[in-house]
Amino acid sequence: xxxxxxxxxxxxxxxxxxxxxxxxxxxxxxxxxxxxxxxxxxxxxxxxxxxxxxxxxxxxxxxxxxxxxxxxxxxxxxxxxxxxxxxxxxxxxxxxxxxxxxxxxxxxxxxxxxxxxxxxxxxxxxxxxxxxxxxxxxxxxxxxxxxxxxxxxxxxxxxxxxxxxxxxxxxxxxxxxxxxxxxxxxxxxxxxxxxxxxxxxxxxxxxxxxxxxxxxxxxxxxxxxxxxxxxxxxxxxxxxxxxxxxxxxxxxxxxxxxxxxxxxxxxxxxxxxxxxxxxxxxxxxxxxxxxxxxxxxxxxxxxxxxxxxxxxxxxxxxxxxxxxxxxxxxxxxxxxxxxxxxxxxxxxxxxxxxxxxxxxxxxxxxxxxxxxxxxxxxxxxxxxxxxxxxxxxxxxxxxxxxxxxxxxxxxxxxxxxxx
Numbered sequence: 001x002x003x004x005x006x007x008x009x010x011x012x013x014x015x016x017x018x019x020x021x022x023x024x025x026x027x028x029x030x031x032x033x034x035x036x037x038x039x040x041x042x043x044x045x046x047x048x049x050x051x052x053x054x055x056x057x058x059x060x061x062x063x064x065x066x067x068x069x070x071x072x073x074x075x076x077x078x079x080x081x082x083x084x085x086x087x088x089x090x091x092x093x094x095x096x097x098x099x100x101x102x103x104x105x106x107x108x109x110x111x112x113x114x115x116x117x118x119x120x121x122x123x124x125x126x127x128x129x130x131x132x133x134x135x136x137x138x139x140x141x142x143x144x145x146x147x148x149x150x151x152x153x154x155x156x157x158x159x160x161x162x163x164x165x166x167x168x169x170x171x172x173x174x175x176x177x178x179x180x181x182x183x184x185x186x187x188x189x190x191x192x193x194x195x196x197x198x199x200x201x202x203x204x205x206x207x208x209x210x211x212x213x214x215x216x217x218x219x220x221x222x223x224x225x226x227x228x229x230x231x232x233x234x235x236x237x238x239x240x241x242x243x244x245x246x247x248x249x250x251x252x253x254x255x256x257x258x259x260x261x262x263x264x265x266x267x268x269x270x271x272x273x274x275x276x277x278x279x280x281x282x283x284x285x286x287x288x289x290x291x292x293x294x295x296x297x298x299x300x301x302x303x304x305x306x307x308x309x310x311x312x313x314x315x316x317x318x319x320x321x322x323x324x325x326x327x328x329x330x331x332x333x334x335x336x337x338x339x340x341x342x343x344x345x346x347x348x349x350x351x352x353x354x355x356x357x358x359x360x361x362x363x364x365x366x367x368x369x370x371x372x373x374x375x376x377x378x379x380x381x382x383x384x385x386x387x388x389x390x391x392x393x394x395x396x397x398x399x400x401x402x403x404x405x406x407x408x409x410x411x412x413x414x415x416x417x418x419x
Contacts, residue, residue, distance in 0.1 A: 002048035014080045017057070019073040021049050031066060035059050036102040037078070042071055052090055052098055054083040150304040157298075187236075195234065289315040293325055305332040323352035327363060330370045339374040346371035365394045369401065372408075381412050 010019045023031060023044050031044035037059050041050040056078045063074045090098070296311035312329040330345035349367045353360045372387030388405040395401065
């Protein structure tokens with residue numbers, strides 16, 4: 001049975017009521033305060049204080065201060081007036097109705113507050129969602145703009161490279177024409193020299209003939225001189241050489257073996273071009289896997305990983321025995337989080353980097369590290385650690401690889417302890 005607190009005190013003004021409730025010998029922090037516009041209760045076992053207020057109060061703005069074994073209430077009146085008494089004199093039935101009514105009012109207010117809080121939370125979520133959508137849209141637009149810029153840049157570089165090649169070919173053609181003109185000029189000078197020598201010999205022969213025939217009359221000499229044929233007319237002699245692929249002279253070659261080799265090369269080029277329709281738009285020098293590899297490396301340096309992958313793909317279709325193509329494509333897939341493809345390309349590069357020699361040690365180490373990184377990102381730490389240990393066997397003094405391997409060992413040990 002709780003003890004009713006009766007030694008409280010109260011004062012009032014026209015606007016407020018001040019109530020002081022002593023709670024001696026109990027923990028004030030455990031006091032339970034309940035207040036509505038017409039009912040006030042303080043429950044701090046074993047004490048109980050309740051009052052059925054004379055007039056309605058503004059319970060939202062009213063205050064309670066707990067300290068020094070006392071609870072002090074500041075209750076603001078809804079209507080400014082002096083009360084005749086603090087509490088109404090009501091019977092038990094009325095008290096029960098007032099209690100129930102106060103509890104219902106408090107529940108309704110709590111429900112309204114929860115609904116208002118839920119509405120505010122939904123509005124905040126909606127606002128946050130709109131902000132995130134705008135941010136994502138801006139990021140997407142920025143990425144698209146960067147892709148378009150890189151595409152235009154790559155296209156511009158390709159056009160500039162083609163223009164440079166065209167100018168170089170034009171310069172070579174002009175140089176060849178100039179060399180041909182010089183050769184024709186030299187040949188013309190040689191022919192002029194030969195013609196001059198021939199005329200000199202003919203003149204000397206005629207003079208000797210005239211001196212040996214002094215006994216003949218002048219008329220006969222005139223006729224003889226007129227019967228000498230005129231010099232030949234000047235002409236040009238064109239010399240054509242048989243075009244050859246091989247640098248050796250035709251008289252030194254083995255025609256049958258060369259023809260067979262050229263036939264096989266032509267068949268291989270036709271088959272390759274037929275299987276790869278993308279090559280139809282490229283020049284001959286652009287169909288070189290090494291050129292495509294260099295192009296892919298430049299695109300990778302500008303972080304245009306998709307375009308770099310396309311360049312490496314075409315180069316691999318032209319020649320699938322170059323390990324660096326797979327190794328570089330694995331780096332692109334790793335950047336794009338295509339982890340399984342990165343593992344496949346790294347494994348293919350390791351297959352081609354055989355036998356293991358000093359010249360391919362750096363490439364083999366990169367292949368192990370990239371495959372190990374992909375395994376770790378897939379949370380396959382044991383497989384990743386095996387690749388890092390293989391890389392350390394190739395270069396035991398590499399501090400970065402040593403530190404990464406130690407981190408993977410720590411993760412594996414932590415996982416085993418948790419399990």
